[in-house]
Amino acid sequence: MKVGFIGTGVMGSSLVKHLLEGGHEVSIFTRTAAKAEDLLEAGAQWKESPKLLAQDAEVIFTMVGYPIDVEQIYFGEEGIINNAKKGTVLIDLTTSKPELAQKIYDASRQKGLSSLDAPVSGGDVGARNGLLSIMVGGEEETFKQMQPLLDLFGGNIVHQGQAGAGQHTKMCNQIIIASNMMGVSESLIYALKAGLDPETVLLSISSGAAGSWSLSNLAPKMISRNFEPGFYIKHFIKDMRIAAEEAERMGLELPALRLSLSLFESLAERGYEDKGTQALIVQYEDSNLKEPKTF
Missing domain, CATH: 1.10.1040.10 (N-(1-d-carboxylethyl)-l-norvaline Dehydrogenase; domain 2)
Structure with a gap:
């Protein structure tokens, strides 16, 4: 699949590697391109903005620091929701506010997109070894559709309920x-x-x-x-x-x-x-x- 990934920090970098090893075409965006050089060498493609990444992906993962970062990436004219193609699935791995997960879900549906809130636990070790616990909120059909991708990251993946339940x-x-x-x-x-x-x-x-x-x-x-x-x-x-x-x-x-x-x-x-x-x-x-x- 064509997968976009925003946020290649301590954990995100390992998850991008798992996607590449799984045979997926991965594009990435992070604020500092130099910090992602090893991922580019491994086969990831660089995108200059979340907007450009969103326009060229079937699934988009985000893993950033704070709820305000999630807001900035998902909303606005340059954000993911306004630029993703219809049918794209948005998966936020950030630990964030349940109400923000619900807001993303509602806005995504209006644009013909699907979304999951899927925060993880297990730290850098779990990310590196593909053994994260992943707690998922959103529609069960979307969860089942995305489970093969999530399986690359986690050893314990549970659908908890509707939007916000993962958070x-x-x-x-x-x-x-x-x-x-x-x-x-x-x-x-x-x-x-x-x-x-x-x-x-x-x-x-x-x-x-x-x-x-x-x-x-x-x-x-x-x-x-x-x-x-x-x-x-x-x-x-x-x-x-x-x-x-x-x-x-x-x-x-x-x-x-x-x-x-x-x-x-x-x-x-x-x-x-x-x-x-x-x-x-x-x-x-x-x-x-x-x-x-x-x-």
Whole structure:
């Protein structure tokens, strides 16, 4: 198929490679062309704008940073919706607002297009290995039509319901991660204070009842103080703010989410916004360790 892809960042770049390996003709747009040189060398075609990309694709994936970026790419005279050919399927992989997914769906239908909101989970590792969890909202017929493409990215792909359902499901995912990241950080600080070897502790607890993706994949990075991003703190803050706004709208009180959000916002204020979420350990180090860091 002729596939367009907008947003070739930490995760998007791997997904474009999967599409190319799957035999699809892929055109890409990203704000900085130089950052996509490896994809162009792999066979992707460069488009100078979302408009030009939209005019020459049967399916368009978007994976950008924030809801405002999604708005700018999809709407307006130069946007995807006004320039895509009738019958094109639009798939937003960005974690964004459920109401924006519904807005894209409604606008797409008026133009003879189809749309899915399909946020993902699994970070850079899941993207690289084609093992993302993909939570999909939109019409079931469109989902079934696009599943062969989504299969290139994910190992767990579930249709959750109508437009916006994928985004709501991603909020459920992020709420769990928010609490889990605090638990992982607190566990490692406790181990250190108790005089244990954190790496040996992980051998015991990673496969037990405490096991989680964050514990297995991010705790080792915390211990080695590798804070390079698989998932940016600034993007996790965006996700948690969306979840908190949706929770408030539904009349829910979620204290763990609020606490985690405040901790990550504090990290961002200290200059960690472009680091990976595993940098949360720094908050606990600063609060609990008087000696120089030993992680």
